[in-house]
Amino acid sequence: MIFEQFTQTAEQYRNELAIVEGDERITYGQLLDRIASTRGWLRRTLNPEPGSVIAASLSNTRQFVAAFFAVSELGAVFTPCNPQWRAAELRWLVRRLGISGAIAEQQFRPAWDRLGDVVPPQAVLTAPIAASAGEPAAALRLRAGSADAPTLYLTTSGSTGVPRLVPRSHRNLAAGAKNLARSLGIGPGDCVLGAAPFYHSNGFHNCMLMPLLCGATVVLMPRFTPTACAELLRHENVNLLIGSPAIYRFLAEGSAHLTLPSSMRCFSAGARMPEALSKRWKDRFGIRVRQWYGMAEANTLSIDRAPDEQASGAGAYVGSPIEGVDVRVLDADGNALDPGAVGEIAVRSDAVMSGYYGEPELNRRKFRGGFFRTGDSGYFDTAGKLYLTGRIGRVINIGGVKVDPVEVEQAIEGLAGVSACHVDAVTSESTSEVIRARVAVRSGMQLARTEVIEQCRARLAEYKLPRIVEFVDSLPMTLAGKTPAAWTTDEPAR
Amino acid sequence: MDKSATNAAAAAELPDTASRIRRVFVDSLGLNMSAADLDYERRLDEYAGLDSLAVLEFITALEKEFGITIEPDLLRLDFVRDLHELAAYVENRIAGMTSSPPDQSA
Numbered sequence: 001m002i003f004e005q006f007t008q009t010a011e012q013y014r015n016e017l018a019i020v021e022g023d024e025r026i027t028y029g030q031l032l033d034r035i036a037s038t039r040g041w042l043r044r045t046l047n048p049e050p051g052s053v054i055a056a057s058l059s060n061t062r063q064f065v066a067a068f069f070a071v072s073e074l075g076a077v078f079t080p081c082n083p084q085w086r087a088a089e090l091r092w093l094v095r096r097l098g099i100s101g102a103i104a105e106q107q108f109r110p111a112w113d114r115l116g117d118v119v120p121p122q123a124v125l126t127a128p129i130a131a132s133a134g135e136p137a138a139a140l141r142l143r144a145g146s147a148d149a150p151t152l153y154l155t156t157s158g159s160t161g162v163p164r165l166v167p168r169s170h171r172n173l174a175a176g177a178k179n180l181a182r183s184l185g186i187g188p189g190d191c192v193l194g195a196a197p198f199y200h201s202n203g204f205h206n207c208m209l210m211p212l213l214c215g216a217t218v219v220l221m222p223r224f225t226p227t228a229c230a231e232l233l234r235h236e237n238v239n240l241l242i243g244s245p246a247i248y249r250f251l252a253e254g255s256a257h258l259t260l261p262s263s264m265r266c267f268s269a270g271a272r273m274p275e276a277l278s279k280r281w282k283d284r285f286g287i288r289v290r291q292w293y294g295m296a297e298a299n300t301l302s303i304d305r306a307p308d309e310q311a312s313g314a315g316a317y318v319g320s321p322i323e324g325v326d327v328r329v330l331d332a333d334g335n336a337l338d339p340g341a342v343g344e345i346a347v348r349s350d351a352v353m354s355g356y357y358g359e360p361e362l363n364r365r366k367f368r369g370g371f372f373r374t375g376d377s378g379y380f381d382t383a384g385k386l387y388l389t390g391r392i393g394r395v396i397n398i399g400g401v402k403v404d405p406v407e408v409e410q411a412i413e414g415l416a417g418v419s420a421c422h423v424d425a426v427t428s429e430s431t432s433e434v435i436r437a438r439v440a441v442r443s444g445m446q447l448a449r450t451e452v453i454e455q456c457r458a459r460l461a462e463y464k465l466p467r468i469v470e471f472v473d474s475l476p477m478t479l480a481g482k483t484p485a486a487w488t489t490d491e492p493a494r
Numbered sequence: 495m496d497k498s499a500t501n502a503a504a505a506a507e508l509p510d511t512a513s514r515i516r517r518v519f520v521d522s523l524g525l526n527m528s529a530a531d532l533d534y535e536r537r538l539d540e541y542a543g544l545d546s547l548a549v550l551e552f553i554t555a556l557e558k559e560f561g562i563t564i565e566p567d568l569l570r571l572d573f574v575r576d577l578h579e580l581a582a583y584v585e586n587r588i589a590g591m592t593s594s595p596p597d598q599s600a
Contacts, residue, residue, distance in 0.1 A: 084545055225566045434524045450540045465543025468526040
């Protein structure tokens with residue numbers, strides 16, 4: 001069980017620093033106490049049954065960490081939500097999972113308060129709790145339970161108009177953290193700046209859980225700003241930075257006085273680091289940002305680990321598979337391909353989920369011979385290095401956040417005057433990838449950009465809104481009707 | 495060359511603050527629209543989604559365009575979406591920056 005494993009680490013490193021959050025410095029012993037008080041608070045309020053679901057709208061704070069471990073210890077399933085989600089998106093989650101309650105920071109409560117018909121107001125707790133509200137750590141009792149039971153649901157985007165729910169079991173989480181810590185040699189004395197949000201896979205698995213399970217220190221940044229990030233890098237002994245390309249871009253552009261020690265290891269996760277940015281970062285700080293490849297369903301697959309490795313092949317170089325993870329490149333029939341041949345990347349390890357929540361049909365297609373088919377295409381070179389060449393499905397990746405184009409299309413098609421819509425991602429000059437909506441307008445009708453934005457905003461989180469809105473008379477045949485052959489490899493026809 | 499004199503000459507030719515902000519908004523977010531089509535009387539977020547990353551992109555671009563720093567507390571949607579308030583703030587910041595000694599690092 002994941003909490004049991006954390007407790008072992010915390011007992012062993014009781015006086016070591018677990019978390020730095022602003023001026024607060026929290027040792028492993030203090031974190032155990034905080035988890036106990038959070039658990040006491042949960043028992044007095046929601047008193048969740050084992051297996052019930054607790055949603056959380058929390059920033060990257062110590063409260064997030066304590067809430068996860070407390071919920072997990074109670075045998076319930078922690079379900080972090082993107083705080084940008086609107087009531088409609090939360091309502092979907094609530095209906096799908098039948099949640100028992102939620103923990104929300106005051107600033108994120110308004111969306112929950114609009115769900116009164118499905119979540120009674122008393123089932124939404126406001127974080128943080130008062131420090132004194134708890135029971136002593138000694139009162140924590142470890143529960144027996146199945147290591148294969150889910151303790152976390154992550155949400156990720158598919159391409160069917162609704163998110164997918166990824167159950168993470170105790171075994172998945174423990175294996176993912178262990179494989180990673182061993183591959184990177186992380187342990188007590190290391191200090192990780194987790195700049196990625198904890199409600200996403202990368203932030204949760206790699207920036208938060210992995211360091212805490214191996215006795216390292218996590219430096220929290222509740223809200224990313226380039227200045228705050230530079231300050232933390234300057235003043236805390238951070239030696240591992242895990243961020244998205246956007247974070248590296250902000251740091252490279254601003255922070256004139258920032259210098260980094262050569263011992264710092266920098267990893268880019270979530271999206272491909274543009275080459276020009278890699279070069280700029282290297283010129284500016286003398287450190288190479290290395291690519292990390294993983295996903296909610298499987299945690300980390302591969303990492304570029306050698307300090308001066310040169311990638312030479314076509315596509316995005318993502319290093320070699322980490323310890324304990326079996327990565328293969330498969331053809332359409334599920335046969336492993338030779339080096340150099342492009343196919344679908346598949347993965348098998350204890351960190352791979354058992355299947356998407358409530359999607360038996362999809363799971364039958366995504367799993368083959370114990371391997372999870374990622375939907376990413378790529379190849380191995382003869383040295384066993386992995387390269388990504390694209391997506392087999394239609395999921396859009398905007399700076400590490402996945403967006404389902406169909407969800408956006410459905411929102412826009414709900415607008416009177418729209419006959420069809422196609423959503424994809426394009427790379428603009430000034431920014432990285434942005435969402436583009438091509439909107440076919442009924443003849444004789446006129447639409448304004450602001451109407452499309454307003455329509456989307458009423459239904460979707462801010463990050464799903466298109467930046468490029470093109471009005472067209474009709475969509476090319478290949479784009480109309482939603483299921484061009486090239487895109488259906490991964491998805492059922494709708 | 496006298497840098498401040500060049501800057502002053504350039505400033506005289508530049509369009510007004512709000513208009514420059516419009517252009518920065520459209521360019522920094524990569525929107526496919528002309529800055530001139532952005533109505534002064536509408537909120538900026540009527541034209542595009544402004545998640546936290548977009549706000550940060552926009553603010554960073556504003557800092558670069560105007561040579562100012564914007565307080566981190568203002569990295570919020572409700573601060574950036576009103577063009578008039580934003581323009582007033584930027585002008586204040588510019589005034590504040592020019593009355594204090596120049597930042598050697600800039």
